[in-house]
Amino acid sequence: xxxxxxxxxxxxxxxxxxxxxxxxxxxxxxxxxxxxxxxxxxxxxxxxxxxxxxxxxxxxxxxxxxxxxxxxxxxxxxxxxxxxxxxxxxxxxxxxxxxxxxxxxxxxxxxxxxxxxxxxxxxxxxxxxxxxxxxxxxxxxxxxxxxxxxxxxxxxxxxxxxxxxxxxxxxxxxxxxxxxxxxxxxxxxxxxxxxxxxxxxxxxxxxxxxxxxxxxxxxxxxxxxxxxxxxxxxxxxxxxxxxxxxxxxxxxxxxxxxxxxxxxxxxxxxxxxxxxxxxxxxxxxxxxxxxxxxxxxxxxxxxxxxxxxxxxxxxxxxxxxxxxxxxxxxxxxxxxxxxxxxxxxxxxxxxxxxxxxxxxxxxxxxxxxxxxxxxxxxxxxxxxxxxxxxxxxxxxxxxxxxxxxxxxxxxxxxxxxxxxxxxxxxxxxxxxxxxxxxxxxxxxxxxxxx
Amino acid sequence: xxxxxxxxxxxxxxxxxxxxxxxxxxxxxxxxxxxxxxxxxxxxxxxxxxxxxxxxxxxxxxxxxxxxxxxxxxxxxxxxxxxxxxxxxxxxxxxxxxxxxxxxxxxxxxxxxxxxxxxxxxxxxxxxxxxxxxxxxxxxxxxxxxxxxxxxxxxxxxxxxxxxxxxxxxxxxxxxxxxxxxxxxxxxxxxxxxxxxxxxxxxxxxxxxxxxxxxxxxxxxxxxxxxxxxxxxxxxxxxxxxxxxxxxxxxxxxxxxxxxxxxxxxxxxxxxxxxxxxxxxxxxxxxxxxxxxxxxxxxxxxxxxxxxxxxxxxxxxxxxxxxxxxxxxxxxxxxxxxxxxxxxxxxxxxxxxxxxxxxxxxxxxxxxxxxxxxxxxxxxxxxxxxxxxxxxxxxxxxxxxxxxxxxxxxxxxxxxxxxxxxxxxxxxxxxxxxxxxxxxxxxxxxxxxxxxxxxxxxxxxxxxxxxxxx
Numbered sequence: 001x002x003x004x005x006x007x008x009x010x011x012x013x014x015x016x017x018x019x020x021x022x023x024x025x026x027x028x029x030x031x032x033x034x035x036x037x038x039x040x041x042x043x044x045x046x047x048x049x050x051x052x053x054x055x056x057x058x059x060x061x062x063x064x065x066x067x068x069x070x071x072x073x074x075x076x077x078x079x080x081x082x083x084x085x086x087x088x089x090x091x092x093x094x095x096x097x098x099x100x101x102x103x104x105x106x107x108x109x110x111x112x113x114x115x116x117x118x119x120x121x122x123x124x125x126x127x128x129x130x131x132x133x134x135x136x137x138x139x140x141x142x143x144x145x146x147x148x149x150x151x152x153x154x155x156x157x158x159x160x161x162x163x164x165x166x167x168x169x170x171x172x173x174x175x176x177x178x179x180x181x182x183x184x185x186x187x188x189x190x191x192x193x194x195x196x197x198x199x200x201x202x203x204x205x206x207x208x209x210x211x212x213x214x215x216x217x218x219x220x221x222x223x224x225x226x227x228x229x230x231x232x233x234x235x236x237x238x239x240x241x242x243x244x245x246x247x248x249x250x251x252x253x254x255x256x257x258x259x260x261x262x263x264x265x266x267x268x269x270x271x272x273x274x275x276x277x278x279x280x281x282x283x284x285x286x287x288x289x290x291x292x293x294x295x296x297x298x299x300x301x302x303x304x305x306x307x308x309x310x311x312x313x314x315x316x317x318x319x320x321x322x323x324x325x326x327x328x329x330x331x332x333x334x335x336x337x338x339x340x341x342x343x344x345x346x347x348x349x350x351x352x353x354x355x356x357x358x359x360x361x362x363x364x365x366x367x368x369x370x371x372x373x374x375x376x377x378x379x380x381x382x383x384x385x386x387x388x389x390x391x392x393x394x395x396x397x398x399x400x401x402x403x404x405x406x407x408x409x410x411x412x413x414x415x416x417x418x419x420x421x422x423x424x425x426x427x428x429x430x431x432x433x434x435x436x437x438x439x440x441x442x443x444x445x446x447x448x449x450x
Numbered sequence: 451x452x453x454x455x456x457x458x459x460x461x462x463x464x465x466x467x468x469x470x471x472x473x474x475x476x477x478x479x480x481x482x483x484x485x486x487x488x489x490x491x492x493x494x495x496x497x498x499x500x501x502x503x504x505x506x507x508x509x510x511x512x513x514x515x516x517x518x519x520x521x522x523x524x525x526x527x528x529x530x531x532x533x534x535x536x537x538x539x540x541x542x543x544x545x546x547x548x549x550x551x552x553x554x555x556x557x558x559x560x561x562x563x564x565x566x567x568x569x570x571x572x573x574x575x576x577x578x579x580x581x582x583x584x585x586x587x588x589x590x591x592x593x594x595x596x597x598x599x600x601x602x603x604x605x606x607x608x609x610x611x612x613x614x615x616x617x618x619x620x621x622x623x624x625x626x627x628x629x630x631x632x633x634x635x636x637x638x639x640x641x642x643x644x645x646x647x648x649x650x651x652x653x654x655x656x657x658x659x660x661x662x663x664x665x666x667x668x669x670x671x672x673x674x675x676x677x678x679x680x681x682x683x684x685x686x687x688x689x690x691x692x693x694x695x696x697x698x699x700x701x702x703x704x705x706x707x708x709x710x711x712x713x714x715x716x717x718x719x720x721x722x723x724x725x726x727x728x729x730x731x732x733x734x735x736x737x738x739x740x741x742x743x744x745x746x747x748x749x750x751x752x753x754x755x756x757x758x759x760x761x762x763x764x765x766x767x768x769x770x771x772x773x774x775x776x777x778x779x780x781x782x783x784x785x786x787x788x789x790x791x792x793x794x795x796x797x798x799x800x801x802x803x804x805x806x807x808x809x810x811x812x813x814x815x816x817x818x819x820x821x822x823x824x825x826x827x828x829x830x831x832x833x834x835x836x837x838x839x840x841x842x843x844x845x846x847x848x849x850x851x852x853x854x855x856x857x858x859x860x861x862x863x864x865x866x867x868x869x870x871x872x873x874x875x876x877x878x879x880x881x882x883x884x885x886x887x888x889x890x891x892x893x894x895x896x897x898x899x900x901x902x903x904x905x906x907x908x909x910x911x912x913x914x915x916x917x918x919x920x
Contacts, residue, residue, distance in 0.1 A: 131708035132712060260573070284526075363569070
């Protein structure tokens, strides 16, 4: 077998087309890796900046309706300066731009963040998102299968077309060994650039972790293995090399584009995503209701807190505060439904990811980056709990018209639990890989047909 | 002679088993995606209309309250998408679905669907547009990659050569025959698409013009791939190698170039983060633009001017509400600052869009994608047009509430009140999308890029004729 591997290796490297393909694959992956790694580093650096920017009282050009200084005004100001951010995990470089799509930085205040259009929405050019950026996981999910196809399609069929395979069968008792050696060489030649580029992606990101890198490398190995096995099975087909290429491309198109779309459709059928537009109407109904009840809610608040004496002539901020709290308590559950459904969809897709290796790649990347829907839902829950504690600390001080004391220690956001190791995706990819290899092994003697 | 070649080529392709399989696949995939797109589009449009009407009704029935408090309730507006958005939803996934209009602040559109449905669309939207610009070129390649190599491999090219058939005529005939075969494959799916569009939407004249223009541009796009496939088939001796090169070109054009272009644009034209953007607006309002003076200085000057204008010595003596007057003054300034920053941001997005075209050197797909989005009314230019119109509407209805507040109060007191009749008198937002000319103007650069690709592909095809040897 070693001799066969050597022979196949020589055959591989002496074909300039193969070398060009591997070089182009590595160049694109390396570019994507460097960009992703640097973008991840920038993201972590930016995570430190917003506190400084929003906390600068010089830039707080107040609108008349914004919280104003006055009685309790200092408290309101320190309140406005609090923001929290979803901490990225060690695999951020794999899926860095997905962080922009969700509100990862949230401002904590007495106002509902869901009724302020500027608190959590990110700014980005929709065109660039639509065209796609160089997020490493997406690039590897798209290019690795294409490289495997380019290097291995029609290996046997072409030899048959040229009459070479008849000679191979005549000279070898087990022609499948030649095919397997050839596939093994291709597996290594795809895996090495992919693994090297993966490490390149992790290196510039100071927050990357060994765990994430190792997990990802194992996944990339499985991913490459699955595609090599699929290519191997296509070598068994009694068709021309061109037809084999078109067929493989069809499998790639279906598993990469159609299956995720189908799974998304199925997930939505099982648990429909609520409508954001319908939520607008619900929010406005609550807004109108709490606005009408502002005076009653103010009185009710003081009644519920007899230890705090009511402020005479309260500022707009104080007068509207109980109504804002009431509004948020009703809007939060409405909006949390979206995160819950996203989580359910994500987990559904993980369960079925064996059907789409490309989808499995981005699911794994999202988990490792810490932007998966399950973790995000947990983050929102933690932020809501923190906001409640934060309000429990600040609101009485604001409503009493007194500022915070220097010795007062406001609450801090408890660290989010580290991501759970979810093995669903990697196990299902292993299973599908083993099944494909087993099928190939069972059918191996068919390679002996000239 | 050329007619005979076209006829032979058309028959050869039509008799080829590949065509039947591919035609059926194209019909199934395109029809399926199109039906799904139409259903989604209808649902989104109906929901926008219903929610818009309910939101306006909520506005109209606010009861008795201060006009400015009513203004703070705000109005949501929604961009009505063209029926062609069901062919190409363009940027829908990444632009917000709703725009909240409120006093003092100009907001961006909120709730982009991609945040809720990010995974399925990570590699591209499952839409008819994706099939048209990404998958159908593969069909062209599958039909054309061995157009010449097969003749060479079977020895028929030598026979044609010996008959004295001119290489240029042969290639032109094959090229035309291939395109005709492609049209035959595509026609059933396109007819079904047009029927579905007619059944589901009220197509205006402009929509029909846009659809015709889109069909024409798509034909040019496919012609580029066909010409390149034909030329490649001449230059490579084996069908396998020709197919390999063409698939690499397809991957480069459809998958790699847009991503490289987008990344280059993002690096070359940086845009501010949300935090920095809003902070800059606040800072300019607070500190003032150029020599306008800061917020307090501007307000003090306004105070003096108002007292002088009304010929009174104290605010309390003003015949109109001072708070509303001052608010209008501040809001006018705020609008100026907002317009400046929003224009800067939109211009930066436009510049990024232009830089993306650097990657058009790798293939015509970016240009096709951009033209398709523009003709479907789902590009940045159309979004900006909508947001600018919405901003004018915001100016209109906030101005009305300020007028009521000013006229119904006096001096420093703030007792003005409005009623449902007032809120109901605010006209509903009515948006008319721009005509085809607007889309063509904004897609001009992309159209030129596509035509340049066509010219290059055809010239290469003609030059390749000289190399056509058995």
